Amino acid sequence: MNFIEGSHSYTVIENPELAYEAAKQFGKFAKLLAGFDINHLKITLPDFHNLTLRYNQFVNAIQNASAERLTKAKKIIGSLQRYYDIVETFETIKTNPSFIKRVTHHDTKISNVLFDENNKGICVIDLDTVMPGYFISDVGDMMRTYLSPAGEEETNFSKIDVRESYFDAIVQGYLGEMYTELTPDEKQYFVYAGKFMIYMQALRFITDYLNYDIYYGAKYELHNFNRAINQHTLLDILVEKEMSLNKRVNAFISDF
Secondary structure (H helix, E strand, O other), rough: OOOOOEEEEEOOOOHHHHHHHHHHHHHHHHHHHHOHHHOOOOOOOOOOOOOOHHHHHHEEEHHOOHHHHHHHHHHHHHHHHOOHHHHHHHHHHHHHOOOOOOOOOOOOOOEEEOOOOOEEEEEOOOHOEEEEEEEEHHHHHHHHHHHOOOOOOOOOOOHHHOOOHHHHHHHHHHHHHHHHOOOOOHHHEEEEEEEHHHHHHHHHHHHHHHHHHOOOOOOHHHHHHHHHHHHHHHHHHHOOOHHHHHHHHHHHHHHO
């Protein structure tokens, strides 16, 4: 890879301006590759963002978990099951011709963007997860990792929130680049993208907890359990604000 002199990256997002620049770069990446034949892309991680598969793995983990871990996770298991409509929506997306499979980055955390000395975005990096996918993967992962002031390791769940200014930055940055590429139907699922990714990560964490932490591993006994609670909390807040966030997206679309 070429070395990009004068560039730097962040591991933690510090302000909405960085969120805007990152979202703009991921949107630009998708737009520049809009005409690329996705059949030429190798599937490096099969079913990486297949929400239906992740839910089925969750169900299988419940069936095979120990009584102790099932008792501990009973509340969050029930709550995640009640969010099954997110899976049903994903299934309708897969059969909707208005949703286009594109070149998708699949790992849009802030550390995968390079910035210049003025904190303007230069380009995206870490391309090993680039595969065919839906825009909800990239937008959703930005929401999952940019919106809350507390990361997925935070165990003081009262610190978790959805910051509207960061949401607006994602909308303006990504849609500013991808507005002409996304179909009208896709634009209406912008907020859903956040629900999709946050829910999927909550499922993956609790599944791993029920499976005795065989996938992610655990730095302490309740590590994946706590990460599942963290993501579930973020999902709850996003759903609470869903109506107002949809209005913010529609306002941007109307003014574009």
